[in-house]
Amino acid sequence: MTTTVHVGLAATVTGGVGASPLRPDGRLKVTGEFAFSSDLWADDMLWGATLRSPHPRARITGLDLGPALRIPGVYAVLTHEDVPGRRLYGLEHVDQPVLAADEVRYQGEPIVVVAADHPETARRAVQAIGITYEVLDPVTDPEAALDDAGAPRVHADRPNLLRHVPIRRGDPHATAAVVVTGEYEVGMQDQAFLGPESGLAVPAEDGGVDLYIATQWLHVDQQQVAACLGLPADKVRLTLAGVGGAFGAREDLSMQVHACLLALHTGRPVKMVYGREESFFGHVHRHPARLRYEHGADADGRLVYVKARILLDGGAYASSSGAVVANAATLGIGPYDVPNVVMDAYGLYTNNPPCGAMRGFGAVQACFAYESQMDKLAAALGLDPVEVRVRNALHTGDRMPTGQLVEGPAPVAELLRLVQAKPPAGQADFPPGGTANTTRGEGVVRGVGYGIGIKNVCFSEGFDDYATARVRLELIAGRPAVLVHTAAAEVGQGLVTVQAQIVRTELGVDQVTIAPADTAVGSAGSSSASRQTYMTGGAVRAACQAIRDRLLTRLEGRAPSHRHTYRKGTLPSSEGGRAGETALRLADGQVFGEDGTVVADIAELLADGAIEETVQWRHRPTFPLDPETGQGDAHVQYAFAAHRATVDVDTELGLVKVVEIVTAQDVGKAVNPAAVTGQIQGGTAQGLGLALMEEIQVVDGKVRNPSFTDYLLPTIMDMPPMTVDVLELADPHSPYGLRGVGEPPTISSTPAVVAAIRAATGAALTRVPVRPEHIVGV
Amino acid sequence: MRLTCTVNGTTRTADDVWAGESLLYVLRERLGLPGSKNACEQGECGSCTVYLDGTAVCACLVAAGQAAGRDVRTVEGLAPEGELDPVQRAFLQTGAVQCGFCTPGLIVSVHDLLARVPHPSDPEIREALAGNLCRCTGYEKIMDAVRLAAAGGAGS
Numbered sequence: 001m002t003t004t005v006h007v008g009l010a011a012t013v014t015g016g017v018g019a020s021p022l023r024p025d026g027r028l029k030v031t032g033e034f035a036f037s038s039d040l041w042a043d044d045m046l047w048g049a050t051l052r053s054p055h056p057r058a059r060i061t062g063l064d065l066g067p068a069l070r071i072p073g074v075y076a077v078l079t080h081e082d083v084p085g086r087r088l089y090g091l092e093h094v095d096q097p098v099l100a101a102d103e104v105r106y107q108g109e110p111i112v113v114v115a116a117d118h119p120e121t122a123r124r125a126v127q128a129i130g131i132t133y134e135v136l137d138p139v140t141d142p143e144a145a146l147d148d149a150g151a152p153r154v155h156a157d158r159p160n161l162l163r164h165v166p167i168r169r170g171d172p173h174a175t176a177a178v179v180v181t182g183e184y185e186v187g188m189q190d191q192a193f194l195g196p197e198s199g200l201a202v203p204a205e206d207g208g209v210d211l212y213i214a215t216q217w218l219h220v221d222q223q224q225v226a227a228c229l230g231l232p233a234d235k236v237r238l239t240l241a242g243v244g245g246a247f248g249a250r251e252d253l254s255m256q257v258h259a260c261l262l263a264l265h266t267g268r269p270v271k272m273v274y275g276r277e278e279s280f281f282g283h284v285h286r287h288p289a290r291l292r293y294e295h296g297a298d299a300d301g302r303l304v305y306v307k308a309r310i311l312l313d314g315g316a317y318a319s320s321s322g323a324v325v326a327n328a329a330t331l332g333i334g335p336y337d338v339p340n341v342v343m344d345a346y347g348l349y350t351n352n353p354p355c356g357a358m359r360g361f362g363a364v365q366a367c368f369a370y371e372s373q374m375d376k377l378a379a380a381l382g383l384d385p386v387e388v389r390v391r392n393a394l395h396t397g398d399r400m401p402t403g404q405l406v407e408g409p410a411p412v413a414e415l416l417r418l419v420q421a422k423p424p425a426g427q428a429d430f431p432p433g434g435t436a437n438t439t440r441g442e443g444v445v446r447g448v449g450y451g452i453g454i455k456n457v458c459f460s461e462g463f464d465d466y467a468t469a470r471v472r473l474e475l476i477a478g479r480p481a482v483l484v485h486t487a488a489a490e491v492g493q494g495l496v497t498v499q500a501q502i503v504r505t506e507l508g509v510d511q512v513t514i515a516p517a518d519t520a521v522g523s524a525g526s527s528s529a530s531r532q533t534y535m536t537g538g539a540v541r542a543a544c545q546a547i548r549d550r551l552l553t554r555l556e557g558r559a560p561s562h563r564h565t566y567r568k569g570t571l572p573s574s575e576g577g578r579a580g581e582t583a584l585r586l587a588d589g590q591v592f593g594e595d596g597t598v599v600a601d602i603a604e605l606l607a608d609g610a611i612e613e614t615v616q617w618r619h620r621p622t623f624p625l626d627p628e629t630g631q632g633d634a635h636v637q638y639a640f641a642a643h644r645a646t647v648d649v650d651t652e653l654g655l656v657k658v659v660e661i662v663t664a665q666d667v668g669k670a671v672n673p674a675a676v677t678g679q680i681q682g683g684t685a686q687g688l689g690l691a692l693m694e695e696i697q698v699v700d701g702k703v704r705n706p707s708f709t710d711y712l713l714p715t716i717m718d719m720p721p722m723t724v725d726v727l728e729l730a731d732p733h734s735p736y737g738l739r740g741v742g743e744p745p746t747i748s749s750t751p752a753v754v755a756a757i758r759a760a761t762g763a764a765l766t767r768v769p770v771r772p773e774h775i776v777g778v
Numbered sequence: 779m780r781l782t783c784t785v786n787g788t789t790r791t792a793d794d795v796w797a798g799e800s801l802l803y804v805l806r807e808r809l810g811l812p813g814s815k816n817a818c819e820q821g822e823c824g825s826c827t828v829y830l831d832g833t834a835v836c837a838c839l840v841a842a843g844q845a846a847g848r849d850v851r852t853v854e855g856l857a858p859e860g861e862l863d864p865v866q867r868a869f870l871q872t873g874a875v876q877c878g879f880c881t882p883g884l885i886v887s888v889h890d891l892l893a894r895v896p897h898p899s900d901p902e903i904r905e906a907l908a909g910n911l912c913r914c915t916g917y918e919k920i921m922d923a924v925r926l927a928a929a930g931g932a933g934s
Binding site for chain 1: 909
C-alpha cells in the first residue's frame, strides 16, 4: 500500500513528471528479448576466462603458460606483461593491477586471462596453466593493520591506513548524566546483483576497440580501460549493454580491460561472463566494520555528546574506500542534533577481499551502530525508543557535526511519528522457520523495533559532479518527437522512464525515444549515490529548457500578439513559474497561452528545422573536509528514511520471521511514484538481508561461501508485506524538488529489524547479520 | 553430439554440443534464446526456469542430453509473436520489473503456478516462488503482479 501524504507538483502531462508510465524497456524484459551483457553474441566470437589466485597473499614464483597454449581452441594466454599501457587501475587511487605481476594481495586476484573458442575450453586452459606461489601470511585483522609497526604492509610503498577522517565539533571533553557505550560489528555484505559481470569486446579496424558492457559509469570505465590499453579515449568506445542490477558492484572494473586485451590480441570479438562463484571474487563488497560508540545524554534524553570510532576493512585495494570512510564519519552520528562530537573513521588495507561501493556506502554500517545506541539510551532512560529519537531529531537549520547547515527539509521526527502511528501488524503468513513445520507457536515471541537513517545524495567533498544530456526535438513523420542521448546507466532503477517523463513535462511532446547510452556523448557520472534522477534528470531538464527557449523564439515572428507573454527561462506556472508572471505552456504537442488558448503547434515551429541542445549540468558545489577537524560543507543534499519492523522469533531455534515492515521516506518529489515505491521496497529488502542472513564469510582472508547456496539472499518467503509512506517535501535546490531515493531505505531497515529481535528476546545483538546462535545464546 | 528437441513448438537441432553443456547453455548460446537467464547456474535463483515436458525446471541443472527428444518451453514461447501472456502483462503493469534479470524465470514460475492453482493465496504464492530470487524489488510488486494475473486484471 502506498499513501502519498504530501503532494507537491500536480502531474499535468500524460506520462510526465509525477506519473508512473510503463518502463520503455519493460516489454522486452518480460518477453526475454532484452539484451543483457551476458546475452551478447558476435560471429567468430571467442570466450575469455581468468586465472585467479587461490591465496590471499603470496608471491608468484613460477608461471608456465605452455600447457594452456597447447590446448586446441585456445587463441591467447595473456599476463601482466601483455598490458600495453598502465598496468594499474582504480577509482580513487590507481593501485590495482590489471593482472597481478609478482604478488597477489587477495584471494581471487586475476593473474592470467585466456581466450578460447568455447567457455569450457577456456576454463580448462586456465586449469592447465602451471603456476607456483610462495604463500605469505595475510594481513586479515584491520585492527592489527592499523598499527603500522606491528603488521606487514599490504602494499610495500604505503601504510595500511588508507584514510582517516576525524570530525571534531564542540567540546571534546563534554560530560553527561547518562552514558551508554557499545561495540558493534557489521559483516561483509555482497551486492549480489543477478546479472553477472559480463561483456563483449570487439576489435575495430582503426586499432581501437568497442566494448559492450554492464557498468554504472561508462566514462570512468573508458578512462581506465584506455589508460591500461595505452590507447586514446576515442579509440575505446563503450556502449551500455543490459545491466542486471548494480547496487555499487559495477563501479569498479571487472572484466573490461581483460576482454579488450584479448580482443585486440586475437583480432576477434571476445565475450567474458563470470559464473556466480567467480562473481563473488569479481567485484568489491560492502566494507565490514567494527564500531565503538559512546553516547552521553542529559536526564531528559537530550544528547550532549557522541564519541565514535569506526574501522572499515577496505581489503587489498582502495576502490572507493576513501569516500566510504568520509560517509561513515560525516553521517556517523545519524540524523540527530548533537552539540559535541568526536568521531574518527578509518579505512584500512588488508589482504581480505577488496571492498568499495554498495548501496548506502558507509552510512549503513554507522546506522546499525548509532541506532542500536539510541535504543540503549532509551532503555537507560526508560523512554520509548521513538521518543528519544524525536527529542534529538535533526531539523532544518540545525548543523551536522561537520558544521554544515541542514538547509532543506529534514522531517526526521515526522518520519518516525508516521511509522509509529501505523496500526500494529497482524498475524504472520508463516511462523519462523517458514513452511518447515519447526514450530506451532511454542517459544515464539513478537517484537517491534525502529530505525531511522541519513544519507548524502550525489558526490561530495568538492568532486566536480556533473551530467551531460543531448536532447533533440524534431519532426518525425510530421509529428514532433524527441530523442534523448546520455551516457547514464540504466541499471534497473527506471532512469530511462524518468528521462522520458521529464521531456514530456518540459516540452509537451509525447513521443520520446531514449538512445542507447554510450561514450559518444559526454559523461553522465555514475548511477550511484542516489544521484541519477537528480543529475541526469537535471541535465535532461536543462537541455529541454534550452530547446524550449529556442522553440519559443521562433514564435516571435509568427504570433506577435503573444510575444509579450514570453520571457526566456520562465517556467510554466504548472512547474513553479512565479506568480504574476505570464508564461507559455507546452503540452500535447502545442504551445498554449496562459489563457489556455492554442498559440501554435510545436510541429509548425519545427518546420524551420530540428532543435538540438547538449547541456552539461552541475549541482551546487560541495567542499572538502578539513583534514584535522572534519569541518566543511561536504554534501549537497541529505535524504532520510525511517522503518518500523515487527518480528516473530522462535526463541528455541533462533529463527526470525519478519512479519511486517512499515517505512516512510521523504523523496522531495516522486518523479515516478511507482519506481520510488519499488526502490524503497527493494532497498528495504537489502537491509533486511544484512540484518538476518547476508554475509560473505571470510576466514584467514578466504571466502567460505561464494555461492547462492551459502550466501543467503532474502527470498519471497523471507520478505514481509511492506507499507510505504512517501513524503514530498521539496528541496529548493534540486530539479522538481526531488531527493535521491535509492539508498536511504537500505540504511535504516537493518537496525529496525535487529531492534525488533532485541525487543522480542532481550538478546544484546551487537553484530549483523544476526545468527540463530546469537538469539539462543549458544 | 547432436541434440534434437522441441523448443517452443518447433523442432530444433544443435550440433557439436559438448556433453557437459547444460540445457541453459544450449538455449542461450546455440539456439539463440537468451531469455532464460544465467544468474547463478547452481539451481538456486530460478532465473533460468523453463518448462521441460510441462514441468518447471531450472535449465542450468538439466544436462543438454537430458533434453533430447523432449519438449522445452521458454519465456520466449509463452505467447505468440508480438503478443504478451497475461502474466507478462501483469509484471509490466504492476512495476514488478526493475533490472529484469529475474523476470523471465519468475514469469515462467508464475505461469506454472497459475496453471496449477488459478487463485492462489498469498502464502501459496510465496511458497511457490521461494526458488526465484529477485534482488531489486523486495518482491512486493511481484506479489501484486501474481494477484493481478490471477484476478484476470491484466487482460487476456
